[in-house]
Amino acid sequence: MAGMQSDPGYLQRARRIVDEVIVPHACDVDRGEFPRTAMRSLGAAGLLGLLSGEDVGGAGLGLRAAAEVVELVGGACGSTGMVLCMHYCGTAVIERHGPRPVRAAIAAGEHITTLAFSEAGSRSHFWAPVSTARAVGGKIRLDAEKSWSTSAGQADSYVWSSQPVAAQELSTLWLVPASAPGLSIPRPFDGLGLRGNSSAPIRADNVLVDESAMLGLDGGGLDIMMTTVLPHFQVLSAACYVGLVDAAVTGAIAHASRARFAHIDQTLADLPTIRAFVARCVVKRDMARALLKDTLAALEGNRPDAQLRVLEVKAAAAEVATEVTGLVMRICGGAAYRKDVGVERQFRDAHAATVMSPTTDLLYDFIGRRACGMPML
Numbered sequence: 001m002a003g004m005q006s007d008p009g010y011l012q013r014a015r016r017i018v019d020e021v022i023v024p025h026a027c028d029v030d031r032g033e034f035p036r037t038a039m040r041s042l043g044a045a046g047l048l049g050l051l052s053g054e055d056v057g058g059a060g061l062g063l064r065a066a067a068e069v070v071e072l073v074g075g076a077c078g079s080t081g082m083v084l085c086m087h088y089c090g091t092a093v094i095e096r097h098g099p100r101p102v103r104a105a106i107a108a109g110e111h112i113t114t115l116a117f118s119e120a121g122s123r124s125h126f127w128a129p130v131s132t133a134r135a136v137g138g139k140i141r142l143d144a145e146k147s148w149s150t151s152a153g154q155a156d157s158y159v160w161s162s163q164p165v166a167a168q169e170l171s172t173l174w175l176v177p178a179s180a181p182g183l184s185i186p187r188p189f190d191g192l193g194l195r196g197n198s199s200a201p202i203r204a205d206n207v208l209v210d211e212s213a214m215l216g217l218d219g220g221g222l223d224i225m226m227t228t229v230l231p232h233f234q235v236l237s238a239a240c241y242v243g244l245v246d247a248a249v250t251g252a253i254a255h256a257s258r259a260r261f262a263h264i265d266q267t268l269a270d271l272p273t274i275r276a277f278v279a280r281c282v283v284k285r286d287m288a289r290a291l292l293k294d295t296l297a298a299l300e301g302n303r304p305d306a307q308l309r310v311l312e313v314k315a316a317a318a319e320v321a322t323e324v325t326g327l328v329m330r331i332c333g334g335a336a337y338r339k340d341v342g343v344e345r346q347f348r349d350a351h352a353a354t355v356m357s358p359t360t361d362l363l364y365d366f367i368g369r370r371a372c373g374m375p376m377l
């Protein structure tokens with residue numbers, strides 16, 4: 001996807017950070033270390049402010065540029081790619097509805113943000129928070145059991161959902177500083193994959209924020225989720241997994257080309273079965289990437305099928321990520337089961353794609369409803 005935006009410098013800077021920081025730290029991050037060094041480097045290089053407006057010192061670029069960077073980073077380290085993906089999703093909301101000082105801090109690379117939508121009560125149905133926001137003495141009191149938030153305890157702020165204060169709607173969004181008294185992380189993240197992205201639960205117990213922390217209107221949360229968050233999350237998480245799949249396929253091809261059967265003087269790639277697996281991986285990767293490019297084109301051209309593409313792109317990338325990384329494990333055999341070839345991390349990281357909401361099952365329901373002329377929710 002390179003070379004399609006006006007600033008070619010951002011990709012060069014991203015590649016340098018991938019080579020010098022993200023690849024060397026990928027194993028430490030997989031052992032559970034938050035990618036702080038990578039995020040600092042991305043911030044210093046102006047890449048955390050890629051979506052920030054030029055009026056606050058940001059790069060003023062769009063979703064395509066962010067997708068290119070996330071694809072590169074996700075190819076090197078899924079955890080770092082997802083931390084960056086969620087930072088861009090939060091940034092997109094803050095850019096439109098947040099206060100100027102936070103916008104400026106993000107543009108300067110000094111502020112990491114993320115989404116805290118999922119809750120223990122409504123689980124993957126992120127559009128229907130059960131957590132509360134109550135007006136108390138000129139302040140807003142937030143109480144919540146958030147079940148997952150990437151960069152929990154590491155980000156500087158959370159784009160936070162709750163039930164509205166007064167409106168008869170599903171949700172309201174808030175910008176909650178991570179330092180707010182009453183926020184806590186009940187347990188650290190210990191997952192199958194994306195092990196460095198600190199996707200921990202967050203508890204809010206009598207957290208007081210100013211009324212000005214509201215992002216958009218009371219009751220306007222669903223609209224912001226659908227118009228701003230959904231396209232960013234769907235496209236950027238798909239980009240992360242396309243990058244991851246590409247890296248896994250590249251790793252598998254390199255292994256198949258060099259692993260030798262000495263007794264018959266052949267490589268794994270000399271086996272037709274292995275070549276067929278490789279071909280399936282390549283076709284699936286290219287399908288997912290083509291859909292990603294078409295989704296960006298649909299959004300940029302305001303095409304009538306843009307919303308459908310947005311729903312499809314993550315569902316497709318998630319299916320491809322789990323299928324291809326499974327095939328890659330098969331191509332590389334026992335060597336893949338150990339950490340020798342480096343593909344088992346991608347196999348584990350890929351499985352988050354299906355369960356991050358909108359989950360693949362929810363997306364199939366939304367797409368099916370749309371195809372049948374029914375409302376999405």
Ligand SMILES: Cc1cc2nc3c(=O)[nH]c(=O)nc-3n(C[C@H](O)[C@H](O)[C@H](O)COP(=O)(O)OP(=O)(O)OC[C@H]3O[C@@H](n4cnc5c(N)ncnc54)[C@H](O)[C@@H]3O)c2cc1C
Binds near residue numbers: 086118122126361
């Ligand atoms: C690594 C990781 C990072 C995450 N980061 C964030 C984050 O930054 N911010 C955030 O807000 N959340 C985050 N999440 C949470 C994520 O978005 C989901 O909310 C969470 O994974 C859902 O898990 P659950 O056990 O509650 O799923 P459940 O809701 O219990 O779902 C269980 C199963 O039921 C299926 N299902 C549910 N509803 C339907 C339906 N209507 N139709 C068909 N099938 C259905 C689901 O697809 C799933 O397979 C993260 C999750 C992971 C794994």
